[in-house]
Amino acid sequence: MSEMRNYTLNFGPQHPAAHGVLRLILELDGEVVERADPHIGLLHRGTEKLAESKPYSQSIGYMDRLDYVSMMCNEHAYVMAIEKMLGLKVPERAEYIRVMFDEITRIMNHLMWLGTHALDVGAMSVFLYAFRERETLIDCYEAVSGSRMHATYYRPGGVYRDLPEKMPQYLESKLRSAKKLEEINENRQGSLLDFIEDFANKFPKNIKQYSDLLTDNRIWKQRLVNIGIVSADRAKQLGFTGPMLRGSGVEWDIRKNEPYSVYEKMEFDIPIGVTGDCYDRYLVRMEELRQSTRIISQCVKWLKANPGPVMSDDHKVAPPKRGNMKDDMESMIHHFKLFTEGYCLPEGEVYSAVEHPKGEFGIYLVSDGANKPYRIKIRAPGFSHLASMDEMSKGHMLSDVVTIIGTQDIVFGEVDR
Amino acid sequence: MKQLKKQLVKAFGKNSISESFEELTLVINSEDVIDVCKQLRDDFNFSILIDLCGIDYLTYGESDWNGNASSSGFSRARQAQQSSVHKEQRFGVIYHLLSVEDNQRLRVKALLSLDNLMIQSVTNIWNSADWFEREAFDLFGILFENHTDLRRILTDYGFVGHPLRKDFPMIGEVEMRYDEELGRVVYEPVSIEPNVNVPRVIRK
Numbered sequence: 001m002s003e004m005r006n007y008t009l010n011f012g013p014q015h016p017a018a019h020g021v022l023r024l025i026l027e028l029d030g031e032v033v034e035r036a037d038p039h040i041g042l043l044h045r046g047t048e049k050l051a052e053s054k055p056y057s058q059s060i061g062y063m064d065r066l067d068y069v070s071m072m073c074n075e076h077a078y079v080m081a082i083e084k085m086l087g088l089k090v091p092e093r094a095e096y097i098r099v100m101f102d103e104i105t106r107i108m109n110h111l112m113w114l115g116t117h118a119l120d121v122g123a124m125s126v127f128l129y130a131f132r133e134r135e136t137l138i139d140c141y142e143a144v145s146g147s148r149m150h151a152t153y154y155r156p157g158g159v160y161r162d163l164p165e166k167m168p169q170y171l172e173s174k175l176r177s178a179k180k181l182e183e184i185n186e187n188r189q190g191s192l193l194d195f196i197e198d199f200a201n202k203f204p205k206n207i208k209q210y211s212d213l214l215t216d217n218r219i220w221k222q223r224l225v226n227i228g229i230v231s232a233d234r235a236k237q238l239g240f241t242g243p244m245l246r247g248s249g250v251e252w253d254i255r256k257n258e259p260y261s262v263y264e265k266m267e268f269d270i271p272i273g274v275t276g277d278c279y280d281r282y283l284v285r286m287e288e289l290r291q292s293t294r295i296i297s298q299c300v301k302w303l304k305a306n307p308g309p310v311m312s313d314d315h316k317v318a319p320p321k322r323g324n325m326k327d328d329m330e331s332m333i334h335h336f337k338l339f340t341e342g343y344c345l346p347e348g349e350v351y352s353a354v355e356h357p358k359g360e361f362g363i364y365l366v367s368d369g370a371n372k373p374y375r376i377k378i379r380a381p382g383f384s385h386l387a388s389m390d391e392m393s394k395g396h397m398l399s400d401v402v403t404i405i406g407t408q409d410i411v412f413g414e415v416d417r
Numbered sequence: 418m419k420q421l422k423k424q425l426v427k428a429f430g431k432n433s434i435s436e437s438f439e440e441l442t443l444v445i446n447s448e449d450v451i452d453v454c455k456q457l458r459d460d461f462n463f464s465i466l467i468d469l470c471g472i473d474y475l476t477y478g479e480s481d482w483n484g485n486a487s488s489s490g491f492s493r494a495r496q497a498q499q500s501s502v503h504k505e506q507r508f509g510v511i512y513h514l515l516s517v518e519d520n521q522r523l524r525v526k527a528l529l530s531l532d533n534l535m536i537q538s539v540t541n542i543w544n545s546a547d548w549f550e551r552e553a554f555d556l557f558g559i560l561f562e563n564h565t566d567l568r569r570i571l572t573d574y575g576f577v578g579h580p581l582r583k584d585f586p587m588i589g590e591v592e593m594r595y596d597e598e599l600g601r602v603v604y605e606p607v608s609i610e611p612n613v614n615v616p617r618v619i620r621k
Contacts, residue, residue, distance in 0.1 A: 040571065041569075041572060041573070044572065048556075049581055084438055236465050236517065239467065239544075250517060257520050353467075360467060362467065364511070364513065368478045368619065369478070370480060370617050379467060383549075384549075387545065
């Protein structure tokens with residue numbers, strides 16, 4: 001009889017199913033995974049060290065680049081930490097805008113997850129549909145901040161500027177007919193809020209389209225049901241948060257349990273799973289898409305009825321209006337101090353967490369009273385999820401590893417920081 | 418939270434608990450970490466270890482403007498900070514705990530000195546500590562006793578030093594390039610100069 005030996009396979013870091021730069025060392029017995037050892041850090045940029053050398057307001061942009069598919073949620077945790085230390089009051093309209101964009105971001109993230117997860121498992125078309133809707137949401141980002149991904153829209157004290165009154169429209173082009181142009185500009189006739197409202201009205205139909213393609217699909221179920229089961233106790237032990245924890249049946253959502261911003265005024269439900277397998281997590285995230293749409297509709301309604309300021313008028317932290325700077329000495333000084341030195345935070349430490357699309361995203365900020373953070377620790381949800389890779393994939397087939405990477409919703413920007 | 422504070426004071430004594438920004442911090446002796454964490458998990462329901470991280474207090478409370486700021490002009494923030502104060506307990510390990518059952522959070526802090534950078538690993542209490550401890554070892558050089566797999570995690574294979582320590586330069590110590598003659602990548606000391614655009618100031 002020939003000698004049987006375990007086979008060690010190097011998976012990634014350049015593999016389309018590795019979601020970026022994951023390197024997995026897999027020990028295989030035939031096609032069954034005996035041990036998985038993820039090697040991370042290939043995208044390590046030293047965000048924490050960089051943030052220590054910069055005034056507070058200059059690090060908001062780094063937050064976008066952590067989890068680069070849910071940008072504004074990262075910013076939210078960061079500005080909340082600063083606001084908590086300064087005791088800064090944020091105008092209510094700004095809070096509503098933040099909640100609305102947090103949920104838009106959640107949908108963007110989940111669409112990205114859904115598309116790539118399905119693509120990894122073998123369903124090509126969902127990816128195309130998901131990215132069609134994601135494009136609409138990226139347009140909202142662009143309309144509000146000028147940037148399609150890295151928005152830097154949330155600032156300590158509010159948001160950078162109010163929502164635009166006019167939604168940008170497509171221009172005439174040789175590539176499309178006049179009829180087509182009218183069609184694609186149809187929902188861009190009003191303000192950004194009208195555009196978002198139109199999206200929120202149409203989106204439930206799209207969610208149905210995705211779930212028609214997947215939920216009862218035989219192949220999809222064969223690949224997901226009973227794969228990567230994590231019990232509620234194990235999920236807590238492994239430090240899971242977000243849909244990963246809820247998929248295992250633990251009812252925990254920071255938006256409900258420790259409401260921040262104006263989430264306590266929102267009506268929405270928290271979906272939880274039963275068995276804790278990949279299919280449950282899929283269902284949880286699909287339901288979250290519906291709930292996020294609900295929250296967006298509520299925000300749009302409120303924002304349409306309640307105009308007001310979107311930035312704190314404490315000019316020690318928030319920049320003064322440019323018009324005022326031209327004839328007001330104090331504004332001039334505020335502007336100068338703010339952009340040459342920044343502002344000092346009181347001595348102390350805070351931990352601020354938000355319900356990020358992937359789980360709990362936290363910022364632990366230590367200040368010694370200076371204009372730069374003394375230490376900033378970014379608690380990324382993906383980090384503890386990926387740490388459970390070994391346990392989740394043990395005893396499964398090689399192809400299930402891909403499903404598990406998909407269900408963990410890993411993005412290397414935040415895992416490696 | 419008030420009730421939790423009362424219970425914690427009862428269990429660990431008044432001096433170790435502090436409250437700021439509506440958050441509770443429990444400062445413990447680094448030798449007691451296992452006992453305290455077990456107690457927190459079993460008696461206080463802190464079932465999830467949300468985060469574990471290291472911290473280096475070397476230059477805490479020092480600003481770039483102190484010392485000979487005016488004599489050296491714009492180069493003042495270019496030199497690596499030399500700490501004059503010797504800190505007895507320079508390092509710290511910080512645990513962020515969450516109780517899903519009681520909806521409560523707690524921060525636990527253990528301080529360490531440079532001569533003895535050892536602390537017991539809590540991986541057996543919360544399995545999620547595994548990678549977090551590897552990270553703290555990688556970035557600060559804190560050693561976790563009884564950790565089964567204390568390898569570097571975020572930095573490059575073969576990396577030297579602990580980058581988040583305050584005496585580690587921002588620009589790093591080596592740079593990498595491809596050497597055509599040797600036909601492979603080589604590491605060399607960094608050729609760029611450190612630069613700080615905005616000096617660190619502390620205003621009370």
